[in-house]
Amino acid sequence: MAPCNSYSSGSWSSLPNELLISVTKVLPNAEDFVRFGAVCRSWHSAVTKNNYCKTRHMPWLMMAETSPKSKFRRFYSHSEDKIYRFMMPEARERLCFGCPGGWVATVGKDSEVHLVNPFIKATIALPSIGTFISPMGNFSPEFKRISVIRKICVSISSKSPLNLKNPNFFAVALYDMGWRLAFTSPRTRGWTKILCNWWPYFDATFYKGQFYLVNHYGAVVALDFRRQLVKKIASSPDHYHFDKRYLVESSGELLQVIRTLESSLEKAAPERYRTVRFCVYRLDMSTRKWERMENLGDDSLFLGLNTSISVVASELIGCRPNCIYFADDICHEYSDEIVGRGHDMGVYSLADNSIEKHYTGVSQSTYSPPMWVPPFLW
Structure with missing residues (x-):
């Protein structure tokens, strides 16, 4: 115009x-x-x-790199079915994790960690992960990049902008394939390791002023920064068939989402795995028990290599209610994949268990596949 x-x-x-x-x-x-x-x-x-209004905008799909030399990253807008390009050299050849507020955590082969916001062109340096990771022998930097950090979660709110002059937040890293935890902040020079007895961990989220994590078995723990340990909050729901677990705040409640894959034994197959089912449980904080949810009502979830997101679908153009928009975050489990992850993406309907594509193009990476990022301009 x-x-x-x-x-x-x-x-x-x-x-x-x-x-x-x-x-x-x-x-x-x-x-x-x-x-x-x-x-x-x-x-x-x-x-x-x-x-x-930050709560009215459907998350964008941050695409994989088109070339290791590219300084740009593409973002797919579902509301317009259009791809936008943003200058983002800080993410070049780096493992990325989507965070609230439009931020993206990046981890490079040099072990350096940054928070980058392409929408406001801001970067915040965090301490290097080289200060706390365990020795990994003679493995290549490329292998370390995809194998050391499973996820980075930050205590940044989606409802208020971050003070860039004096950023005040915590970051938690799930490292050594999720077997260990550490935390840091922009005000510290290193990472602090956390004593954990309920590992390995799949996912983390910041919920009502506290970090919560879910482990391989579905148990949920809360982080205690002062004592530098974790405390068990709830046992696993009675669900034994899973491949991935996620934690997400939705309508003020803490949900655990279980993702089930169908795998191919033929390693040469271009699509060795695909998602076939999701199950959702809500945690009753008073009883510490899980309750199965048959539908999400007007809410929808966005899952992937990012902090899980919940939105009110009726407030967003083109967003389907009672659905799970998922990206391909099966990185570590299939790290020998040559083509890369990115093919296993879609929209899962809890109403009829159907799956449809939300992006029909091709975007794959061996170390940083597509993920969800809210397009916050401030």
Whole structure:
């Protein structure tokens, strides 16, 4: 849309500022928010961080690298069925993890760790993982990149922007294939190891001011930073067929999502594995018991190599309710895959157990497959 001026747009550029602000607060996606501000100077004045509703924007799919030399990363917008490019040299040849607030945690072959936000062009350095990882013999840097860190989770809120001048948050790393834990913050020079007895871990999330983790067996623990240990919160739900487990906050409750794969014994097959089922459980914090959820109501989940996301589908254009949007995060279990991960993506309906594609293109990587990132502009 071309910019307008007083000669071409007349009364459109003279609309009351209060009306313009009201419109910006109900725009359904980030793309429309940016376009609104590009119309003319008066409309641009209404495009501020105070008027940007972060909860109304469907997560974007951050694609795998097109080339190891590329300084750009592509982001797929479902609401427009369109791909956007962002300058992101900090993610080049790095293992990436999607985080709240539009942030992406990156881990390089040099063991350096950063938080990068491509939407606001900001970078925060975290201590190197070389300060706490165990020796791994004569393995290549490429192998260490995909094998040391299973996930990085941060205590950044999606509801308020991070103070870039004085960032105050914690980061937790699941490392040594999830068998060990460590935490850090921008204010410290290293990582602090955590004594854990309930390992290995699959996933972590920041829920009501505390980090929670789920282990291989489905038990959930809470982190105690002061005592530098974990405390068991709940045992596993009665569900024994699984390949991946996730934790996610949805409508104020803590959910455990179980993902089941179907695997091929033929190693030469281009698609050695595919997702066939999801099961969802909610944790009753008063009884510490899991309850099976047959549907998510108007909510939908976004799972992958990112902090799991829950959204209200009716508030987002093109988002299907009672569904799980999943990306391919089966990295470590199939690390010998030559082509890379990225083919096992889709939308799972809890209503009829069907699976459809949410992205029909090809985007694969041996170390950093596609993942979900909320498009936050501030």
